[in-house]
Amino acid sequence: MIEMSNVYKKYSNGITAINGLNIKIDQGEFVYVVGPSGAGKSTFVKMMYREEVPTQGKIQVGKFNLVNMKQKDIPYLRRYVGVVFQDFKLLPRLTIYENVAYAMEVVEKNPKVIQKRVLEVLELVGLKHKVRMFPNELSGGEQQRVAIARAIANMPSILIADEPTGNLDPETAWEIMEVLEEINNQGTTIIMATHNSTIVNRMKHRVLAVENGRIVRDQAEGEYGYES
Ligand SMILES: Nc1ncnc2c1ncn2[C@@H]1O[C@H](COP(=O)(O)OP(=O)(O)O)[C@@H](O)[C@H]1O
Numbered sequence: 001m002i003e004m005s006n007v008y009k010k011y012s013n014g015i016t017a018i019n020g021l022n023i024k025i026d027q028g029e030f031v032y033v034v035g036p037s038g039a040g041k042s043t044f045v046k047m048m049y050r051e052e053v054p055t056q057g058k059i060q061v062g063k064f065n066l067v068n069m070k071q072k073d074i075p076y077l078r079r080y081v082g083v084v085f086q087d088f089k090l091l092p093r094l095t096i097y098e099n100v101a102y103a104m105e106v107v108e109k110n111p112k113v114i115q116k117r118v119l120e121v122l123e124l125v126g127l128k129h130k131v132r133m134f135p136n137e138l139s140g141g142e143q144q145r146v147a148i149a150r151a152i153a154n155m156p157s158i159l160i161a162d163e164p165t166g167n168l169d170p171e172t173a174w175e176i177m178e179v180l181e182e183i184n185n186q187g188t189t190i191i192m193a194t195h196n197s198t199i200v201n202r203m204k205h206r207v208l209a210v211e212n213g214r215i216v217r218d219q220a221e222g223e224y225g226y227e228s
């Protein structure tokens with residue numbers, strides 16, 4: 001359901017971030033993307049939601065051909081693929097409820113549907129009691145849980161998380177992992193770029209190791225495999 005064939009990405013500054021990459025990921029998988037800083041992990045995942053477009057090669061995500069894509073289809077892709085970042089990217093002037101609702105208001109018109117789903121996803125991440133608060137009133141781990149709720153509000157088939165635990169202490173990182181695991185158990189594909197070797201080695205899933213813009217290891221129930 002995600003397929004990249006012979007993909008290259010050269011940035012305008014001349015850096016080749018992805019250098020001949022082939023991969024297939026099935027619906028419902030949980031995949032860690034590991035590798036040294038600068039290896040191309042973020043570029044790799046950004047191409048899955050068309051934040052970056054490859055210089056060469058084919059990318060299929062669900063029914064979407066990400067290379068020959070029409071501008072009008074991009075909103076549909078963004079419903080199909082949710083994204084979570086290291087720095088949460090919540091809107092500071094909106095409440096927790098509004099941050100999640102906003103993601104739905106762009107695509108869903110029925111206010112009753114929105115209200116029901118916002119409370120449902122905030123309950124899933126354990127924050128239903130904080131809906132009226134603002135992001136700066138929450139801990140980092142709570143803010144990341146809001147960001148996850150927002151990313152899954154439109155029921156995406158794929159959730160991409162680029163270093164989602166990068167700003168969190170170890171205990172809080174585990175809480176985030178439990179949420180991601182639960183979402184994966186409900187059938188959502190999870191792609192997580194990470195430096196967190198403890199998590200990768202303890203919560204076993206497929207590991208893709210990226211180095212110099214290529215996949216150098218693809219291991220079911222894999223290990224992190226780098227010194228940390
Ligand atoms: N927007 C960009 N413009 C130019 N070069 C970039 C850009 N983003 C990343 N790069 C370069 O591409 C390479 C891969 O970066 P990135 O995908 O962010 O790796 P990682 O996430 O593994 O650290 C690095 O050399 C980085 O400097």
Ligand SMILES: [Mg+2]
Nearest residue numbers: 041042043193
């Ligand atoms: Mg990165």
